[in-house]
Amino acid sequence: MKKSIIIATVLTLGFAVPAITSTSEVEAAGEVSYKTCKELNAVHKYGVRTSANTKNAVKSQKDGKITYKASSATVNAKLYKLNSKLDNDKDGIACEK
DSSP, rough: HHHHHHHHHHHHHHHHHOOOHHHHHHHHTTOOOOOOOHHHHHHHHHEESSSSSEEEEEETTOOOEEEEOOOOOEEHHHHHHHTTOOOOOOSEEOOOO
């Protein structure tokens, strides 16, 4: 009898918890448009990129050549699309560091 009560309680709680939605869950889902890179970088330290294959375009100050380097930015196409206005160099990474 105790087993069935415990199982019923666990199942009840298991179904109730996913229904709760917090602001951080909405942000984690990528549904936030930030006003500045400072705001975006507070949540996504290295910025946001469109895909795992997107590389950071770095322009040399010495000769002006562009090289592409690996990035540690968060991969989230939906979040990038909402914040693409913050991608000044249009390399597919918003607010890269």
